[in-house]
Every structure is written in structure tokens, then in C-alpha cells.
Amino acid sequence: MNKSLSRVFTLTNRNLKEIIRDPLSLIFTLALPLFMEILFYLIFHDLTEQFQMKYLAPGIVVFSQAFLTLFTGLLLSTDKNTSFLTRLYVSKAKSYEFIFAYALSVLPITLVQSLLFFLVGGIFDTSLFGLGMMLAIILSVVTSLFFIGMGILFGSICNEKSIGGVSSIVIVGQSVLSGMWFPVDGLNEGMITFMNVLPFRNATMLIQNMIIGVNDSFNDFILPLLIVLGYTVLAFVVAILVFKNKMKEK
């Protein structure tokens, strides 16, 4: 195996173990969103369309990804502040290998999240099963990259104490600005435009549209995808620059 690839694999394996052996990460990325999915469906699905499973399950998938920002950031900031990363820098591993490893280690969790929340959603509403669900699961990997990129960025900047607070910006952003917990129709136009230029609502709509179907391919698929990808690329570029800079400072 290529030496660089082998190092990325070794680092990824270690990172994944560190994350999944933290019970809190499993609670926040899997148990809590699952509890919310079932609870909100059971209480509200007859009252408002918002909480029917075809909207709720995709929304929960993206909402749960917001916690990946916290746990990716927490791992990186801890590694940085305990000098673990500094020590690894004496190995031949390069900055980009570390970044890849942090990102790749979270992707299996993303897949488990999508599978779990869609399968449980499908138990309550069997119409979810089908090609749309498969596409939604694949696209959820794309949307997760935005949250992972933000985690790497925040983890490079913050220490272990501040990472929780800073990451909550993304979690709150996803909760409030995704439009998954309340209907956006009643909001004023300025607020809707604000939500539309940020990645949170676009990521949620993108996954929801895979389940409910795409009527207008540009507005329902291409535009939200481009916006999410744009923010993802931006998050990773800034994260790599900040990460390299921070390591130089060390």
C-alpha cells in the first residue's frame, strides 16, 4: 500500500476508535436524534405536515450531522492541546493526511446515522423505502462533509474548553435555520432569504427532496447541492490553512 495512504488509514482507524469509545458521542450523534425522531413523530405527525416521517427523517439525519462538528472538533482540539498532534508531526505524516484522517474517521458514523434514522423512519412510514432513500443516504454523506469541515476548522482554532460553545453555533444554526422544526411559510422574506443563502436549510431540503421527489431539478436539487458544496469547500480550505498555520506555531 502507498505509504501516505497507509498513514491516512492508520490515523483514521485511531480517530474512529477515539470517537466511538466516547459514550457521549454515541448519545448525541445517535441516541438523542433517534429519540427525537420517534418522539416528535408520535406526538406531532397528525397535527402538522412538518413532522410526517418523509420530512422528519431527512431532517433528523442532517440535524444529527451537526453534532459531528462538535465531536470532530473535540477530538482535534484535544489532540492539539495534549501535544498528541505535535508528537505525530515528528512522524512523516503530512498536514493533509491528518485532515483526511479526521474527515474519513467520521464518515462511518454518518452512514450509521443515515441508515438508522431512515430505517426507523421507514418502520413508521414504509413509503420511505425505495430509490429515494438510497439517494438520500448517498447525498447525506455529501452534506455531512460540511459539518465535518466545520469541526476540523473549529478544532484547529479552539481549545477543549471552548470547542463546545463554538460548535453549538452550528448545532443551533442547523436547529433554527434549517426549517425542520417549524414551517418557514409564516416567516418574512428577509428571513427566508437569509436561511436560503446558508447551508443549513439547503442541506435539509436536499435530503428531504430525495424522499419527497424532485419537481424542479435546479431549485430542488442543483442549487441546494451547489450551496452546500460551496460551503463545504470553503470550510475545508479555511480548515486546512488554519490547521497548517496552527501546526507551524507549535
Added chain:
Amino acid sequence: MQAIKINNLTKEYKDVVAVNSLNLEINEGELFSLLGVNGAGKTTTIKMLSTLVKPTSGDALIYDYSINKDADKIKELIDISMQETAVARKLTVEENIEFYAKLSGQTKEEIEETKKYIYSSFELDKVKDKKASKLSGGWQRKLSIALALVTKPKILFLDEPTLGLDVIARRELWNTIKELKTKMTIILTTHYMEEAEALSDRIGIMKDGRLLFVGTKEELFIKTNKSKVEEAFIEIVSGGELNE
């Protein structure tokens, strides 16, 4: 044979000269202790030698490889244990060793050999299945230092290896370092004078980025008219009267 040859090594930060025109030679197989008060430039020196920080000017040769030009070659020859305990906390002791060994490109057979070597040198086999976070401070520090040996370096940098350890754990670690001394060149920084006295072949004393003294304990005692490293150290850094 010289393991390290430092020529006018300087590191400047915005308005601070952390290391100022350092010249020093360290022999192969030697345990060299760098002493100094906080901010003396010990850690910056180690970070430059281990290619973690680029010097502002000057150079150092590690087995004839330049820290400015041959970082990748140097990384094959050295390893470092930082002041902070740097281990993967949720991995077991065994997984930590395997992780570092794999990262350095060792084969399965080499990893097994490395594990045996580390277990026998540090008695870590007693706790090999324990997660690093569950170990006591002394064992965590032991693991942290042990990991620096996974790559079987020719030169080992130990930055404040016993910082924060209790007396018993410190003495145990001294014994381990004494064992290592026979196998590689060690550059150690410490605030504990008795540590330098017990372990070092030669001592360097730094203040404000400058090297004020280099020599053996005996030479230090003669130069300062003192009989303890601590007293001699105070004499030198406080600018006391010295013998030629």
C-alpha cells in the same frame, strides 16, 4: 562520533529571541541535559532540533543531515516525548504502541518485535489492555515516553519527562532512562536539578536563549565552586563569580 552539531542556531519570535546563536556538539550515546529557568529556550531548541519549528537563522546537523533541508531524513533518526503526556487516551496501551508502529511504517512482524521491546523496557505488559485514560499519571507518562521509542530512534528528545510526577514515579522513570542511555543519544530538558545530576553525562545551562555553560557535572562544580548542581545552576544563571 557527533550525533548533533549545532551552528549559530537562532529562533526569533515577534519581539523575543527565544534561542540566540546557539553552538553545541553532542556526542553519540551521550545523555545531555539542558537546564534553564522558564523561557530559557530549552523547549524551542528541542523543537528546532526535532524539525517541529524552523530556525530563524543558523543550522544544526543531525548525523550530518541539516534540520533546514533534510527534515524527512531526520525524522527517521529521532523521536520526541513532549512535556505534556501525549497518548491516544481512548486506545489501550497495546493499541497505542501498534498505532505508532503502523504510522512509522512497520510490518506486522516488526510491530510484534516492537511490542516485546517496549513491554520489556517499560513493564507496560502489566497494563497493556488498559485504556491510556485509565492509567495513573506515572503510567501515562511512562507510556508517552515509551511511544517515542517505538520508532527505535538514534536520538531521543525528552522534554521535561518527569514533570508533575510523584517521587516514586520519578525514580522509576529515572531507572528507565538510565537503561535507555546505553542504547541511544538522549537530550533531556528538566527543571529538576537532581534529575540532571543523576542522569547526565554532560549538562548545558541556558538563560534568555543563550548557552551559558556546557560541561560535565565535575566541570560545573569546579567552575562554580559548588558541590551540588542546583547551587551551581543558581550561581551561573544569577551571574555569580565563576572560575575560569
